[in-house]
Amino acid sequence: MSNPKSKFPVLQLDLRLISDLVVVIVSATCGGIAFACAGQPVITGYLLAGSIIGPGGLNIISEMVQVETVAQFGVIFLLFALGLEFSTAKLRIVRAVAVLGGSLQIILFMCLCGITASLCGGKASEGVFVGVFLSMSSTAVVLKFLMERNSVNTLYGQVTVGILILQDCTVGLLFALLPILGGTSGVFQGMASMAKLLVVLLMFLTILSMLCRTCVPWFLRLMIGLSSQTNELYQLASVAFCLLVAGVL
Template sequence: MITHDKAKRNDTPSTIAAKSFQIQDVFSLETEDSDGTQLIDQKDNVFVMSNRKSKYPVLQLDLRLISDLVVVIVSATIGGITFSLLGQPVIVGYLLAGSLIGPGGLNFISEIVQVETTAQFGVIFLLFALGLEFSLDKLKVVGPVAVLGGLLQILILMSFCGLTAALCGAKLSEGVFVGSFLSMSSTAVVSKFLVEKGSANSLHCQVTIGTLILQDCAVGLLFALLAVLGGNSGLLEGIISMAKLVLMLSIFIAIGYVFSLSLLPRFLKLMVQLSSQTNEIYQLASVAFCLLSAWGSDRLGISLELGSFVAGVMISTTGFAQHTLEQVEPIRNLFAALFLASIGMLIHVQFLWNHVDILFASVILVVIVKTIVVTGVIRAFGYNFRTSFAVGLSLAQIGEFAFILLSRASNFHLVEGKMYLLLLGITAFSLITTPLMFKIIPAVLHLGKLMRWFPAERENNQE
């Protein structure tokens, strides 16, 4: 629906005067005489479109978006500084800052769709940087466990949750969805920690990254599965949709491989020559290449994130990976903070506080179950217990793609009401526990060595 009014207002002057002042009103930019044409979607999100009084195109400012971005970035900065001073990972500060300013907190930002869209660049640049640091040769080494093991993890969790739902009297479709929901781990958050630790070349990190990539590839397949579970698509239509997605993915990777061997090295070399005086051209070209790859993958029905990762991997096959990483790192850090704060805004603080016992019990259960399942699968592929357990702990959270799956499932009426809010909170808080998991991994592995849980002589061979 398009309207020239900011909103339908039924308030009289007396009722307006009677309203008490709230601190979030400081951040509200709504006025009675707004002239901007606006688009209002089905969820009452407002988008500024154009100025209807002008005959010609003119520059327009979405002051709401500017105000929201100021609030998010300043809040994330304060949260990051606070947790850095406390010696804690700044990522927790970003998440908690977002939860405070979002609709479920102090409500400084009530319409988060535009902020979330902008923050999506954070995931794109995170995966682009991860692709730059990723070794294609080492991916081939962990390929079987990443592809087959990753698929096996998803199937095990879907089967386990589906069977549990059936035994408890719930719908089988709901259980299968929850299993697919739990199978997702956070590529953005985990990759950020792996990059910060500088341990992306260790074996357990390579297996972790490979599994995360497989999960990202599987997201499109899970979207097709949701239509089947929701009753909006038959089994045959769902299988055809998944087959098309696999075909498009194969075509995209093949095109990227050919391009990385032919034109890409020459293009990057030319950009370096043009950037002899300033790195501005090379930086802009790197970002443009990343975004073009992400856009292309999205047009083929694959995820934006996968396209950005493939772009990074393509550059990593040339000799310009490190130089490119140095150019995009500041951009990556800014948008990563924005993305993590936007995730925090999805947390409904009051609801979760009223159900804090169920929340904590569920998060602990998720961590335990995922660690056991992932460790068992990796162990089945011949890796020692130390490596398998490290991968299990690294993937013991629910990823950001689960938010998208949850939103789609809500549209298909697979989950509704309190279950939706609870799953949302479990996902967010499982991400908050990720810094703790990465901190305890070295301690747990050291303890395992002392307790002789795994043979010490095999650790050096696989780490």
């Protein structure tokens, strides 16, 4: 890392970040081993270890921004690895169940939380606000659990993946609905914002689908041909494509 106070770029060793990463990796390993020995998913051990050493626990980590940035790369690579596990053909089989089940889950959570808030003397809009967040599942956590159990290609695994994808696609639309619930914007403005986000999402998915059917297979075949002796270039190109799509999103 360079020193901005110096006239010339001087490389400095960030020992705090290195020590934080060591603590994170060691803690995650210990948590994963403990839960694996107990016959439980190791990702639960990772989450528990992170909550212990994080700001809500012992607050051992000092470089939170840098560590969180590294963690974002881990989530991107995890979701990219999942994309290699399932095909859209299998996902189409369960699309009706996934769309209906995912939509029903979101609507039920919003309605139940709104009714509960009204019965407790609060505003129904505040309950719906909470219901929006409760209806969202952690894609990275659920997918990691399915991959550990080798259940991604099972019927219930495909249904779960379909529901998770639906939830991820509706996050932006639900966020556009939140100002309406908070009373900070009118219904017309909120609906216009939701329509704009929906159009952008559909355009992105359409362009990405076209690229995946045309340019991406040709590009990957080219990388395979150039990587006849080593897979380094192919792996680097795959990671670059993954980060590019994530950056566009």
